[in-house]
Amino acid sequence: MRKLIVATLVALAVAASFAAAAxxxxxxxxxxxxxxxxxxxxxxxxxxxxxxxKDVSFSQSYGSSGEQARAVRxxxxxxxxxxxxxxxxxxxxxxxxxxxxxxxxSYRGIVTSSVVVxxxxxxxxxxxxxxxxxxxxxxxxxTPNPFTSGGARxxxxxxxxxxxxxxxxxxxxxxxxxxxxxxxxxQDKSARESLQTFAAGKGDVLLAYENEALFARSKGQNLQxxxxxxxxxxxxxxxxxxxxxxxxxxxxxxxxxxxPVAQRIFADSGYRPVLKSVAAxxxxxxPARPGLFTIDQLGLGGWDTVQKRFFDPKSGIMARIERQxxxxxx
Amino acid sequence: MRRLGLxxxxxxxxxxxxxxxxxxxxxxxxxxxxxxxxxxxxxxxALHAFKLTILIALVAVPANTIFGVVxxxxxxxxxxRGKGLVNAIVDLPLALSPVVVGLALFLxxxxxxxxxxxxxxxxxxxxxxxxxxxxxxxxxxVREVVPVLREIGTEQxxxxxxxxxxxxxxxxxxxxxxxRWAVAYGVVLTTARSLGEYGAVAVVSGRLVGExxxxxxxxxxxxxxxxxxxxxxxxxxxxxxxxxxxxxxxxLKPKEGIS
Amino acid sequence: xPAASRARAGIPLSLGVVLAYLTAVVxxxxxxxxxxxxxxxxxxxxxSVTTPDGMAALKLTLAxxxxxxxxxxxxxxxxxxxxxxxxxxxxxVVNALIDLPFALPTIVAGLTLLALYxxxxxxxxxxxxxRTSIVLxxxxxxxxxxVRTVQPVLLELDRExxxxxxxxxxxxxxxxxxxxxxxxxxxxxSGVALAFAKAVGExxxxxxxxxxxxxxxxxxxxxxxxxxxxxxxxxxxxASVVLLAIxxxxxxxIGGARRHVTRHDHA
Numbered sequence: 001m002r003k004l005i006v007a008t009l010v011a012l013a014v015a016a017s018f019a020a021a022a023x024x025x026x027x028x029x030x031x032x033x034x035x036x037x038x039x040x041x042x043x044x045x046x047x048x049x050x051x052x053x054k055d056v057s058f059s060q061s062y063g064s065s066g067e068q069a070r071a072v073r074x075x076x077x078x079x080x081x082x083x084x085x086x087x088x089x090x091x092x093x094x095x096x097x098x099x100x101x102x103x104x105x106s107y108r109g110i111v112t113s114s115v116v117v118x119x120x121x122x123x124x125x126x127x128x129x130x131x132x133x134x135x136x137x138x139x140x141x142x143t144p145n146p147f148t149s150g151g152a153r154x155x156x157x158x159x160x161x162x163x164x165x166x167x168x169x170x171x172x173x174x175x176x177x178x179x180x181x182x183x184x185x186x187q188d189k190s191a192r193e194s195l196q197t198f199a200a201g202k203g204d205v206l207l208a209y210e211n212e213a214l215f216a217r218s219k220g221q222n223l224q225x226x227x228x229x230x231x232x233x234x235x236x237x238x239x240x241x242x243x244x245x246x247x248x249x250x251x252x253x254x255x256x257x258x259x260p261v262a263q264r265i266f267a268d269s270g271y272r273p274v275l276k277s278v279a280a281x282x283x284x285x286x287p288a289r290p291g292l293f294t295i296d297q298l299g300l301g302g303w304d305t306v307q308k309r310f311f312d313p314k315s316g317i318m319a320r321i322e323r324q325x326x327x328x329x330x
Numbered sequence: 331m332r333r334l335g336l337x338x339x340x341x342x343x344x345x346x347x348x349x350x351x352x353x354x355x356x357x358x359x360x361x362x363x364x365x366x367x368x369x370x371x372x373x374x375x376a377l378h379a380f381k382l383t384i385l386i387a388l389v390a391v392p393a394n395t396i397f398g399v400v401x402x403x404x405x406x407x408x409x410x411r412g413k414g415l416v417n418a419i420v421d422l423p424l425a426l427s428p429v430v431v432g433l434a435l436f437l438x439x440x441x442x443x444x445x446x447x448x449x450x451x452x453x454x455x456x457x458x459x460x461x462x463x464x465x466x467x468x469x470x471x472v473r474e475v476v477p478v479l480r481e482i483g484t485e486q487x488x489x490x491x492x493x494x495x496x497x498x499x500x501x502x503x504x505x506x507x508x509x510r511w512a513v514a515y516g517v518v519l520t521t522a523r524s525l526g527e528y529g530a531v532a533v534v535s536g537r538l539v540g541e542x543x544x545x546x547x548x549x550x551x552x553x554x555x556x557x558x559x560x561x562x563x564x565x566x567x568x569x570x571x572x573x574x575x576x577x578x579x580x581x582l583k584p585k586e587g588i589s
Numbered sequence: 590x591p592a593a594s595r596a597r598a599g600i601p602l603s604l605g606v607v608l609a610y611l612t613a614v615v616x617x618x619x620x621x622x623x624x625x626x627x628x629x630x631x632x633x634x635x636x637s638v639t640t641p642d643g644m645a646a647l648k649l650t651l652a653x654x655x656x657x658x659x660x661x662x663x664x665x666x667x668x669x670x671x672x673x674x675x676x677x678x679x680x681x682v683v684n685a686l687i688d689l690p691f692a693l694p695t696i697v698a699g700l701t702l703l704a705l706y707x708x709x710x711x712x713x714x715x716x717x718x719x720r721t722s723i724v725l726x727x728x729x730x731x732x733x734x735x736v737r738t739v740q741p742v743l744l745e746l747d748r749e750x751x752x753x754x755x756x757x758x759x760x761x762x763x764x765x766x767x768x769x770x771x772x773x774x775x776x777x778x779s780g781v782a783l784a785f786a787k788a789v790g791e792x793x794x795x796x797x798x799x800x801x802x803x804x805x806x807x808x809x810x811x812x813x814x815x816x817x818x819x820x821x822x823x824x825x826x827x828a829s830v831v832l833l834a835i836x837x838x839x840x841x842x843i844g845g846a847r848r849h850v851t852r853h854d855h856a
Binding site (some may be wrong): 332333336337339340341343344347349350351352355358377397400401403404409410416418419420421422423424425426427428429431433434435436437438443444461464465468471504519522523525526527528529531532545546549550553561562568569571572573575576577579580587 | 615618621624642677681683689690691761783786789790791792793797809820839
Binding site (some may be wrong): 064066067069070073091145147148154184185187189197200201305313322323324 | 641642674707709715717718726802803806810814815818819820821824827
């Protein structure tokens with residue numbers, strides 16, 4: 001009995017010392033989506049080598065974009081959030097955690113870009129080159145679930161936008177989305193997980209971020225990918241939290257993220273840099289595509305409109321499609 | 331002949347379901363050599379994850395042990411109104427999905443929850459992970475001690491009381507020695523459950539790298555990062571811990587078991 | 590007897606401690622969960638619960654869990670029989686192994702199954718991302734339950750009855766059906782209920798090996814997790830309350846069955 005009490009006290013003491021050890025100099029907490037983990041692992045030490053970053057220590061958390069936004073809203077203390085897409089930051093604006101003007105600053109709050117690509121099997125046996133090829137019968141498409149994954153929402157809008165760009169009407173493009181999702185065999189929670197699934201051998205084509213595909217290749221996965229002619233420019237936002245006690249340092253970190261040093265690290269990790277000078281350096285690595293569009297073009301209306309129209313969990317177009325797809329497979 | 335047939339079916343089932351998969355994980359962990367596997371479990375992130383898991387267990391197990399003995403005594407020795415409900419609540423963690431446990435804690439301690447404004451950070455920090463682990467490993471000591479307490483009866487305790495022993499003396503000299511092995515077995519079960527918890531902790535941890543990633547979350551994270559050797563190597567460590575737990579269970583198990 | 594009453598006086602205090610602990614650890618979080626689920630009223634709750642994919646997940650989960658429980662009833666009894674009535678070298682090791690799924694973290698269980706029965710399977714068996722994989726994961730984590738509830742009963746069983754039946758000319762099957770099985774039934778039921786409860790809520794092992802495809806391979810625990818991640822807290826809470834109610838119901842059933850099961854030999 002006595003031993004139990006002693007053990008408990010020891011445990012509590014250890015826990016207390018853990019907590020104490022955590023309070024050093026300035027500590028920035030970065031809450032990010034899953035894919036840039038390796039990039040930030042290099043960027044943070046680079047920041048710490050600058051005068052602005054001296055004596056700054058970092059806590060980092062990575063997970064799917066929606067999950068991270070929810071966590072921050074529910075109380076996960078953060079100074080900087082780096083998420084997959086604008087609406088996830090807007091979710092925090094709604095909760096009063098981020099300044100509504102976050103996307104009015106330089107670069108509209110964006111820190112990196114990428115594009116939606118097709119990851120295919122060696123030799124592309126199913127001959128998938130364009131969005132219409134994804135609709136062919138017998139083609140298994142892998143994409144995350146748009147209601148949990150920011151990456152999936154980029155995929156959906158890339159598909160829809162590409163068909164609109166090809167001249168399809170809104171109704172036809174929605175029809176195609178339905179047919180596309182009828183070919184989807186697995187919907188993981190996050191972009192990283194669907195990359196996992198594809199790499200493990202499931203599916204004929206994966207809709208993914210270009211930087212994810214490059215990451216997988218760098219980790220020895222034998223993957224081939226192609227950038228379709230029409231595809232969407234993925235823009236990943238970063239924002240500082242309003243109630244961060246270290247706003248000055250956090251903003252300095254944000255500025256650093258758009259410095260040539262950080263942008264080159266991002267580029268080496270497979271992200272398209274937003275800094276024009278660095279983008280020019282890496283032009284050969286990141287081919288420009290004639291049919292590239294953004295979420296604000298093609299009459300899509302930007303994320304505010306798109307989020308409501310397509311991804312409202314009850315009335316959105318994708319909610320309807322998910323239900324229809326589920327219904328027809330039962 | 332029938333006996334042999336049954337035996338073969340049983341062994342084949344166990345081989346296909348248990349032994350096969352586990353052996354493969356051991357194999358895959360060391361496929362690229364002992365070096366990479368060793369590095370995978372001794373790097374900072376991995377070490378911290380294991381330490382965190384053990385720390386959480388070091389709090390959860392004693393707490394549930396003390397609770398377990400006290401609760402068993404209350405349930406058996408002093409029937410009270412609502413005993414059935416208490417019994418059911420104690421057993422509830424056995425039947426509850428870990429995700430539900432995590433969600434419940436999230437709703438209680440989150441920013442929009444009842445206990446939102448506490449001075450100590452609970453959610454997305456160590457306290458909620460400890461609470462989640464205590465929740466899921468709650469029943470074991472109680473369940474092991476209650477039947478034994480029932481069995482041994484109160485005669486000896488009453489005799490000691492008539493001889494003038496105090497409550498504490500009775501407990502130390504008579505009750506506890508009788509339930510000692512049940513408590514030990516319950517502690518082993520509680521420890522196993524605490525070390526292996528994943529679902530509830532996945533919801534409440536916040537996944538702060540090097541801070542709130544337990545061993546199980548670390549395994550998942552390595553798997554997500556295409557570091558299969560890392561994932562399998564950490565799994566091997568957890569599996570070895572599990573086997574150590576199994577051995578303790580075998581040694582401590584009361585009369586149940588093989589003839 | 591002053592000392593005895595002093596001993597008993599300690600009990601209300603310990604009872605208070607027990608109730609406080611249970612409230613803080615179990616009851617309060619579950620109360621918060623129930624409150625959140627019912628915050629939008631009965632209609633809101635019903636709407637959240639009866640979403641098409643939520644219902645599909647629930648149906649799939651219940652069906653798979655029931656199937657798994659029944660398989661365990663048969664195989665678990667068989668394994669218990671072999672462990673009690675048979676003898677062979679290494680039986681002690683096999684007996685200890687039964688508890689492995691209990692001691693192993695669920696996510697490691699999922700990884701081990703994925704390694705052997707997934708896309709990189711060395712034996713060419715790939716059931717990952719199918720409904721079969723759900724059953725596989727559930728079978729793994731529920732293995733110990735029926736075995737461990739049947740074993741003690743088998744141990745205590747008086748062989749004389751069986752021998753008597755045999756001497757009267759009954760076949761082995763008849764002996765099993767008429768003499769042994771009725772005695773094992775309470776133990777089997779108890780184990781089945783536990784296995785069912787575990788399977789219904791299983792998360793860690795399932796989430797690795799299935800594909801989270803709504804309506805196809807998504808179980809309730811994964812559905813709840815997904816709802817939470819897409820910020821539909823009300824939906825997650827509502828579905829959780831349903832699972833909670835099912836678990837509670839199973840517990841009551843176990844409680845009833847357990848009263849029939851002898852736990853230890855009497856001294």
